[in-house]
Amino acid sequence: MKLSFYGGVHPKEHKELTCAKAVESLRKAPAQVTLSMSMHVGAPCAPVVQVGDQVTVGQKIAAPTGLGAPIHASVSGKVVAIEPRPSCGGGKMMAVVIENDFQDTFASELTPHPDYDALAPEEIIDIIKEAGITGMGGAGFPTHVKISSGIGKVDTLIVNAAECEPYLTSDHRLMLEEGEWIIKGVKILMKTFGLDKAYIGIEDNKPDAIEKMRALAEGGVEVVACRTRYPQGAEKQLIQRITGREVPPGGLPAHVGCAVFNASTAAAVYDAVAEGKPLTRRIVTLTGGALNEPKNVLVPFGTPIAHLIEEAGGFRETPDRVLVGGPMMGIAVYDLSACTIKGNNGILCMTRAEAAEHVDAAACIRCGRCVNVCPMHLTPVYMHLYTEKRMWDEAEAMNLMDCIECGSCNYICPARVPLVQSFRMAKFEIRTLAMKRKAEAEKEAKKA
Ligand code: SF4
Ligand code: SF4
Structure with a gap:
């Protein structure tokens, strides 16, 4: 059984820019949020509100039309537009635009279940579905679908807290500051799958997070320190590291009895099930040498990227490129009015020198x-x-x-x-x- 994966690289980490910085609330809330109808893998959602409607934080504003998950208002205020707006990946996507009344009025249709041990698996899956939870590591697959399609096939639950992308530290900070919610979320997932064992994989470049999570781990949850090597946090590579099982070409984790959830997703499961909170915000790492004040912030979905750049003190030099995500898998942003979605864990503003570590095209020299x-x-x-x-x-x-x-x-x-x-x-x-x-x-x- 081979507990390591073939290949991989060691890019410069650059995590020192933000890893020691505690998560902050936004100094200034966005005046408007633009909630894309396409925040997940699958079909875009359809709005269930109309222009002129008043909405509260946590209110459902869009419903899935196929594979997907509902979308909820991330600020309270008034719906001022439903129209195509710039998306991070380029082009435009249908979006619901809410003008913020800065009251943060919260009203969720979800019932909190602090006694979640009494819930049946189907009830938990339904809450996760209604809370709009999708994979928060970037893939954006609807979490309720992953669970319901895995029950009976999965014997090993893995939580991905490797955070192997350079620069990003949002999961690292989540573990240090709210690790108990991750553990509770993992236990809810274990109960839903009917499993009594789960693993949390963390790269060994985060010794403080490993120590913290080991101190918190209980009831069959084991923390595994993984050697730092990119892409350790890729689903198939993490499965191999933890179980020795290899997902076959074209296969899915469930084919080898595994289900993998991101650490932030596990915390979102706890929030939804125990506290009745739909997914409306997340920690985002604002980073890169081109920013004045790199930091980690709690961001309502739909916040414009330009607003977040201001939040991080603006540019100290003209960036060579702005990416959502890290330098390895991130997507270039061409319009800074584009807004964050559920899978965005970082905004990276790279200087020319930083970008030169990663790209600049020429012809293949067949080096292999x-x-x-x-x-x-x-x-x-x-x-x-x-x-x-x-x-x-x-x-x-x-x-x-x-x-x-x-x-x-x-x-x-x-x-x-x-x-x-x-x-x-x-x-x-x-x-x-x-x-x-x-x-x-x-x-x-x-x-x-
Ligand atoms: S991007 Fe694709 S082809 Fe390139 S190393 Fe990763 S898995 Fe292989
Ligand atoms: S073989 Fe070509 S594409 Fe592959 S690393 Fe070498 S130059 Fe790049």
Whole structure:
């Protein structure tokens, strides 16, 4: 049983900018929040409020239309627009815009259950669903779906507190400041799955968090210190580190009996079930050398990125790039009026020198280093060649769809070939092609 994963890299961590800074509330609340209808994996939500409606913090303002989770108001005030607004990933998404009345009036439809031990698994899943909880590590998969599809198949529960992305420290601070809520959330998840054991994986570059969580851990919860190596916090790599099980190509954690939840997600589960609070805010790391005052702040969803940059004292120099997330897996922001969503754990404003550690494109020199570091045993160099030539079937045959977009290949590439960017685009093209082929096959079948 191999308790480590193949490949990986050691990017500079830069966590010292914020890891010792306690989480702060915003000095100034945003005058407006813009809540995207697409905060999760799946279909966008549909608004259930109208322009002119008064809303309270925690009130449901949008309902799922397929795979998804409801969205709740993150400030109290008046709905002033329902229209497409800039999104972090580029383009525009339908959004509900709320003008803040700065009263923070809270009214949730969820009932607090401080006695949650008495709840049945179905009741807990329903609360998690109604609270709008989605994976907070960035993936954004609806948590209630992960639980209900895993019950009976999962024998090992893992909480991902590795936080292996450079610069980001929001989960680190959560463990130090509110670790007990993570443990309680884990216990609620264990009860729901009917398990008596769970693991919390933390990279060993956070010894204070390991010590704190070990002191708090009880009732079958074990803290595992993982060697610091990127992407230790990727789901499949963490499963291998903790259980020795390897998720097969194209497989999901449940295929090897595992379910993985982010530490912030576990804390959100506690908030929802025990305290009746829907998911409306989270800790976000505002960081990077281009900011005057890097820090960790508690941010209502829908806050404009420009507002958060002001909150961190503004720019000390013109940033080379602004990303949501970390430097390895983050997404470039082209419009600072774009607003935060549930999966945003960091805003990174990189100086030119910092950015040079990560990207600047040139041509591939066929060195093969990307192959050596890929934790998924892929061949990024060939996947990229096929992608460049738009040879989607060949790229898929190289298992491109198994790429976890960890960015290790990008990081190590001496020619700074934008590999991950090309794989994201290729995945979109491969999925589109598959849908087109399926539709054509169905049409032919109808004719026959
Ligand atoms: S090909 Fe994908 S999984 Fe492999 S190193 Fe690159 S980004 Fe990571
Ligand atoms: S690391 Fe970069 S330059 Fe080297 S083979 Fe891979 S893509 Fe080409």
